[in-house]
Amino acid sequence: ETLxxxxxxxxxxxxxxxxxxxxxxxxxxxxxxxxxxEILVSSDVGVDTTLKIITRIESRVAADKYLGIEELNKIxxxxxxxxxxxxxxxxxxxxxxxxxKKPYVLMVVGVNGVGKTTTxxxxxxxxxxxxxxxxLGAGDTFRAAAIDQLQIWADRVGVPIVRQNMGSDPxxxxxxxxxxxxxxxxxxxxxxxxxxxHNKVNLMNELTKxxxxxxxxxxxxPHDVLLVLDGSTGQNAFEQAKQFTxxxxxTSLAVTKLDGTAKGGVVIGISDQFKIPVKYxxxxxxxxxxxxxxxxxxxxxxxx
Ligand code: GDP
Numbered sequence: 001e002t003l004x005x006x007x008x009x010x011x012x013x014x015x016x017x018x019x020x021x022x023x024x025x026x027x028x029x030x031x032x033x034x035x036x037x038e039i040l041v042s043s044d045v046g047v048d049t050t051l052k053i054i055t056r057i058e059s060r061v062a063a064d065k066y067l068g069i070e071e072l073n074k075i076x077x078x079x080x081x082x083x084x085x086x087x088x089x090x091x092x093x094x095x096x097x098x099x100x101k102k103p104y105v106l107m108v109v110g111v112n113g114v115g116k117t118t119t120x121x122x123x124x125x126x127x128x129x130x131x132x133x134x135x136l137g138a139g140d141t142f143r144a145a146a147i148d149q150l151q152i153w154a155d156r157v158g159v160p161i162v163r164q165n166m167g168s169d170p171x172x173x174x175x176x177x178x179x180x181x182x183x184x185x186x187x188x189x190x191x192x193x194x195x196x197x198h199n200k201v202n203l204m205n206e207l208t209k210x211x212x213x214x215x216x217x218x219x220x221x222p223h224d225v226l227l228v229l230d231g232s233t234g235q236n237a238f239e240q241a242k243q244f245t246x247x248x249x250x251t252s253l254a255v256t257k258l259d260g261t262a263k264g265g266v267v268i269g270i271s272d273q274f275k276i277p278v279k280y281x282x283x284x285x286x287x288x289x290x291x292x293x294x295x296x297x298x299x300x301x302x303x304x
Contacts, residue, residue, distance in 0.1 A: 014043050014265070014302050018073075028067040033058065036076075044234040046269030053079050077303055080268055084295040087277040092292050095126040097188055098223070103135070103181045104188045105214060105221035107174075109207065109244055110228035111195040115256035115282055117146060119228050120190050121153030122282070122290035128157055132187040137177030138163035139170040139210065142194040150192055156287070160184070170194055170206060171213040178217035191222070204247040211248075224251050226279065231255040231266050238266075241274050250274075256282030259289070267298065 021035035033054060040050040056079055061067045067075075097104040106123070110116040117140075124134045136154050140146035144166040154161035162177040174191050181189040193210060196203065214221040227250045229237040237255070244250055253274075258264050258281050267278055278293045 014039065017042075018076075022069045022072065025069055028057070028061055028069065028072050032069075032072070033061075036072075040265060043265030044237075044269065045265035046238060046273060049083065049269040049272040052272070053083070073303060077299055080302070081295060081299050083268055083272045084278075084299070087271050087275050088293060088295045093294050093297075095123070095130045095292060097127070097132065101220075101223050103178070103186045103218065104223050105178065105191065105218055106188060106224045106226060107191045107193060107207075107210065107214075107222035108226045108228060109193050109195065109248065109250070111240055112143070112146075114195075114228050114230040114233075114240075116140075116192065116195060116228045117149045117153065118285065119226075119254050119256060119280065119282060119290065120150065120192055121157060122287055123190060123280070124153065124157045124159050125287050126290060127188050127190075128159055133184065134159045135177060135181040135184065135186045135189050136161040137173055137189060137191040139173045139177075140192045140194045141166055141168050141170050141173060142196060146192065146194075171209045174210045175213045175217060178214055178221065182217060200243060200247060203243070207248040225249060226252050226254055227276075228254045228256060229266075229270065231258045231264065231281070232260050234266060237270065238273065241270055241276075245274060245276070250276055252277050252279040254278075254280040254282065254290075255293075259283040264298075264302070267293075 017039045021039060022032055025032055037050055037054050040053060041047060057075060060075060108116055108120055124136060127134050136150060136159060138147045138150045138161060141164060147163050147166060151161055162180050164173050170193060177189055177191060193207065211222060225248060227244050229240055253270065253276050255267050255278055271278055281291050281293050283289050283291060
């Protein structure tokens with residue numbers, strides 16, 4: 001229900017545009033396909049993924065000679081669902097982590113302003129609520145505000161945070177955090193990292209160092225590298241995904257601010273282009289406004 005509410009804008013825009021594009025038509029023709037292409041691109045699905053979808057529908061039209069409008073909706077849902085399925089196989093709706101990793105180390109990456117701190121706070125809240133013992137690490141030591149903001153979230157949620165002064169080595173913070181987590185018998189550690197992108201080699205070196213140092217405490221850490229992207233920024237989100245995946249092995253995605261955009265299609269394009277599962281979506285500024293991504297609910301919210 002909250003998902004529907006959160007994705008209201010994407011839903012209304014996508015579906016109403018689609019309805020308009022096919023109004024008065026009984027079959028899928030070139031004009032319908034052109035319109036559909038435009039709708040998908042303007043919903044931030046991305047050009048490559050849009051062309052993939054259009055090509056598949058075109059081949060259906062070519063094979064069947066006649067494709068009705070009712071069927072178009074169904075096929076479109078199948079295609080989108082199929083693209084999401086390549087990576088988003090889970091049907092999960094709960095905040096769970098594997099039992100055999102303790103502490104489970106979640107490293108969070110992303111540029112400033114995308115909602116990284118907020119997402120960490122919301123995750124800490126959900127994991128704590130689910131019964132896990134959570135420790136936060138303030139590894140974005142480049143900005144004093146990042147450390148302070150994370151502290152505010154830690155206090156709000158009621159979980160411990162490990163921090164050092166601004167300017168200290170992020171790897172050292174990560175090391176301390178993991179040691180503290182092990183000492184406290186914590187279930188999950190969420191490590192923030194600095195989100196500077198201006199120098200790719202620096203970014204790569206820094207993230208590699210953080211990982212290497214964490215492995216001195218937990219040999220197979222990090223268990224998840226979560227890239228946070230702002231879903232309302234379209235091409236920027238694609239560009240950031242490109243840069244971060246080049247710098248480190250990103251294993252999952254969180255797409256934020258889907259409540260504030262009519263362009264939820266970025267989730268579809270990013271899943272398809274980067275083959276990394278979208279694990280969480282942000283649908284508001286509040287502590288509860290983070291959801292485990294569920295592809296069925298997501299596709300439904302577009303077509304309902
Ligand atoms: P950071 O610089 O990446 O750590 O970004 P912050 O976590 O400080 O978030 C930047 C702004 O985005 C804040 O005003 C947040 O409240 C807001 N924000 C984060 N996630 C969401 C979301 O899912 N929806 C909305 N509407 N705002 C969000």
